[in-house]
Amino acid sequence: MSQQLRAIAIVLILLSGLAVIPAQAKDYDLVILNGRVMDPESGLDELRNVGIKDGRIATVTKKAITGKETIDATGHVVAPGFIDTHNHNVTSPFGQKLALRDGITTPLELEGGVYPVDDWYDSWEGKSQTNYGATSGVMGIREIVLNPNFKTVTFGASIADMEQPKATHGTMNWSTKVATDAEIEKILSLVEDGLKQGSLGVGLTTGYMVDGITQRETFSMQALAGKYGRLTGLHGRFSGQDQGASGMLGTDEQLGAQAAGGGGLIVQHMSAQCLDLTKYCQEMIDKAYANGTQVISEIYPYGYGATIVGADYLHPDNYQNNMGHTYSDIVEIATMKPLTKERYEELLKTAPLTSVTFENAKKEDLVQALAHPTSLIGSDAFPYSKKSDGSYAGDWDTPYDAVNGHPRGAGAHAVVLQMVRENNLMPLMLAISKMTYMPAKFMQDNGIPQMAHKGRLQVGADADVTIFNPDSVKQVATPANGGLPSTGIPYVVVNGTIVVKDSKVLKDVYPGKPIRLPVQN
Secondary structure (H helix, E strand, C coil): CCHHHHHHHHHHHHHHHHHHHHHHHCCCCEEEEEEEEEECCCCEEEEEEEEEECCEEEEEECCCCCCCEEEECCCCEEEECEEECEECCCCCHHHHHHHHHCCEEEEEEEEEEECCHHHHHHHCCCCCCCCEEEEEEHHHHHHHHHCCCCEECCCCCCHHHHHCCCEECCCCHHHHCCCCHHHHHHHHHHHHHHHHCCCCEEEECHHHCCCCCCHHHHHHHHHHHHHCCCEEEECCCCCCCCCCCCHHHHHHHHHHHHHHHCCEEEECCHHHHHHHHHHHHHHHHHHHHHCCCCEEEEECCCCEEEEECCCHHHCHHHHCCCCCCCHHHEEECCCCEECCHHHHHHHHHHCCCCEEEEECCCHHHHHHHHHCCCCEECCCECCEEECCCCCEECCCCCCHHHEECCCHHHHHHHHHHHHHHHHCCCCHHHHHHHHCHHHHHHHHHCCCHHHHHCCCCCCCCECCEEEECCCCCECCCCCCCCCCCCECCCEEEECCEEEEECCEECCCCCCCCECCCCCCC
């Protein structure tokens, strides 16, 4: 072959190769290249390329692949999107933005729940940056039934809703009033309506209704979860260590109801309630599970929590005696000032829904609970307040540094990954599993089939993906600046769509889908 013919042949080969590129590009909508792919279900932990098409993971391969969009994940972990089973900012645009920066693709309101369920789901269709889901909320339903003056335009579902302008004449009736037989039947009927409307189970905040809600109700709620084959998100009746009012006893109350009534049970923020008894609460939960009871614990990675000042467990009889703390361990979020006895009593009378933080578990109990192989990681993300006037901070455009609030709403998952790196808290794969596969599998096993496609990074799974740098991921939020977003998580993908790009949440991008059961007539 002459030199001229050889040159022509080379050009033809190159042109032929170039012609293949556009065809290959059409094979995938998005490709993630050169990342350390970690899939907790299969145990895969190797360098792979990931191809995504039509919102699902289409390939996980060593081969070269191309797509319409490309993310270079060199030096990063490519993990399933984080699932947060305990998030009170699920449908707050600002809360979603913080969740995404913390790697969360599926925040869920399982503890507080919502009401009415159908309105809640319908109102967020096509408007959510993350996936979203909720239980049928006992707390809001009790207020609606027990306070005839309570009127709400939409949900009246949770503490945050009761604080908003859309809710009027909210009281603490839901917390303190003992329902009559007729009222109990009405409450149960409304909770069941929520289950028929596709909620994920029952949201049961017994610990906010210690003297109001009866054991007949707590059993009946669990029996409803069992009837529909779903789960209960539990805030147990007691927080503390006293024999007659311990976190262990509060957990045991619902385990007994579950043994009779069936259904699944997530014991939420367990260490914050069991305190020095955390080890024994976990042992009880593990043994119950080994004996066939569908129960699991959830832990948030902080020794202090956030709530309302009117919470039963912050009453001096409990907080100072049973939990071992004092007034100054409670901080008013709007001002970030510790409470005095006088300020506590004033707020209790005039503004019991005021947001506060409070000290709870000891570090050694918390660390042990986080690292335990069967516990889940949850954030318990709580609504933020504007520093300027103390009002609710929910707008997407709210500056990160303009709010007060518990840092768990911004950094709960990043801080666990940071503790894995800096303190050898647990193997990285286990930490990822606690945020992804383990909650997905527990929910799948308890009546939520959609979760069979979540929490995995494998072919056929939903393309919810969190990409983070294991060497630099960290929480930035502090008690004084609780809304500062996590760093080291540059990309987050929800149902195949990039929502966080180069560590910035993209505005007006709404790929989130409802996690919901079929509606029953």
